[in-house]
Amino acid sequence: MPPRFIRKKTVALGAAVLVCVLAIMLWRDPMLPVRVSFAVQGWWIGLSEKRVTVDDHRWAYDEREAKQANAATVVMVHGFTGSKENWYPLAERLGGHFRLVIPDLPGWGESQRIAGADYGFDAQAGRLAKFLQAIRRDGSPIVLLGHSMGGGIVAITAADHPELVARVGLMDAAGVRFRDNVFGAEVLAGKNPFAVSDAASLQRYLDTVFHDRAVQPAIPWPASRAVIAWRIGQAPFEQQVLDRIGRSEERFLPGQAAAAIRQPALLLWCRQDRVIDHSAMALYAAQMPQALQVSLDGCGHMSIIERPDDVAAAVALLIKRGVPR
Template identity: 65%
Template sequence: MSLRRWIKTAAVMAAVLLCALGLWLWLDPFRVVLADYARQRVLAGLTRNAVKIDDHRWVYAYNDEAPAGAPTVVMIHGFTGSKENWYPLAQRLRGRYRLFAPDLPGWGESERHAGGDYGFVAQNDRVARFIEQVARKPGSEVVLLGHSMGGGIVALTAARHPRVVDRVGLFDAAGVRFQDNAFGLAVLRGKNPFAVSDAASLRRYIDIVFYDDAAKPVIPWPADRIYIDRRKRDAGFEQSVLDKIGRGDERFLPGEAAADIRQPALLLWCRQDAVIDVSAMDLYAARLPQAQRVLLDGCGHMSIVERPEPAAQAVNRLIAEGRPR
């Protein structure tokens, strides 16, 4: 083949690939965001997988490269969050433990059913099923970690399904009546302080959940616009979940159930948390006298992203110290 003909062929192939990429993104622009999530997952040393459990398809990230008999760490994200929130912590735990970070049903890449129940109670039962069917391995302790809404779910799971949880960690956890702050009062008024509908509300959302400027994510164009559009479409779903976990009868169930948790426990908060006020840690501690308490400074609600190194150290201590139930 002559050089000119080779160049022409290569140009045609490049044009075809570019058109195919354009069509692929046109059909689902959110794939731009998912591509960056995949990049983050690879850097954290995790693999993506999916599983059908009962009536929901779960998508999760995992790493099973750990010594024989190593503990299994399952990480549950919070409201408007996803498995990706745990990647900085997972990167620091990799190699010591088996790691599983799922998208909860209704969130991220996992399946959502119109009119489905995605409150604390329903999700805690689903988490127990995920552990039983996917994460649990004979001879391996299960360490269940939860952040924010995920912390409330995890508290219920540890209390109501103790056979599948050997140790528990609550990070900036929802589920107790903490001291009033702007976020909590807005929720009680029927608002969604996390709502995102434009560039300004996206910036406000990031500023609420992060305190450390260095840790705040930068979302470049066009990913920012694609993310905003996705959050706008999810507004009704977010409001329905917040109605259950922030204003409904379930909102304080995790704190009440915490008194039944007998497993070794960890409570970790950031002093500058503007979402779940740090007073919540004392409320949980009153019900969990066995819990190790870690209060970090210079960070906000996203402790697992803003301070992943001390968070990882706290998890290591939780696993190393104290006898499982």
């Protein structure tokens, strides 16, 4: 048998084996392509994956060191149905200037979820405070940023633990009684406006949180199929959390707690936010008169993805100057 034929046969066999291996991996873990994509993005930005156990939960978080050892530590807290990867566009723009710590909240993403545990505003704020204690460093003040549900959690944490939080930023934050909209009405009716069960509802979800379709993340098949299946599996947990933060007695707790925030602060909203209406910013501002207020046009609920340059500029201003009360 000619050597050339043997080589071709070997290459073909190797390719067939590789295809089989990939098929088995995808069968076992359909979300693998999505996770690989996120891992590549994180590596490109310079983030390192970290794990830490605080009390009864294991936290997954990404970290990037600053060029200067005493630079501020910027901690970014994601929102409902979100994950640490939502912050990657902002992390790319802040990287190097500050130490970045971007966690998955307990119950979400790669962090641990415990059956029957409370993942509402107050319980998560308590966990976040202990996480900050675990990752903080002497000489590196903590700048705590929160988006959506994460903004409500951050507001409570900053109010209850001023010794941990030097500056606070709330982006499109939940936790106040904003002007009525479709999203709020569905939550009060016991529905999950973010629920995904098929391709149409996945697109509806994206259209709800993003104002501009051009910046929506591309989710081609078969990744879209995996995402839909994953979200279907998450539905009971999502409803449990949404009932807690959107319909229970603690749904407005963040706005009430915000009156105790004395640190320099940032409030940032997009005018076309269809989830947490832009009117929420004025309600938070009434409790936090020291806050720098930034309104952005042409973007929706995901300001941190749709307008990362503007968000980065606002955060940098908060860190460098602050706004005294």
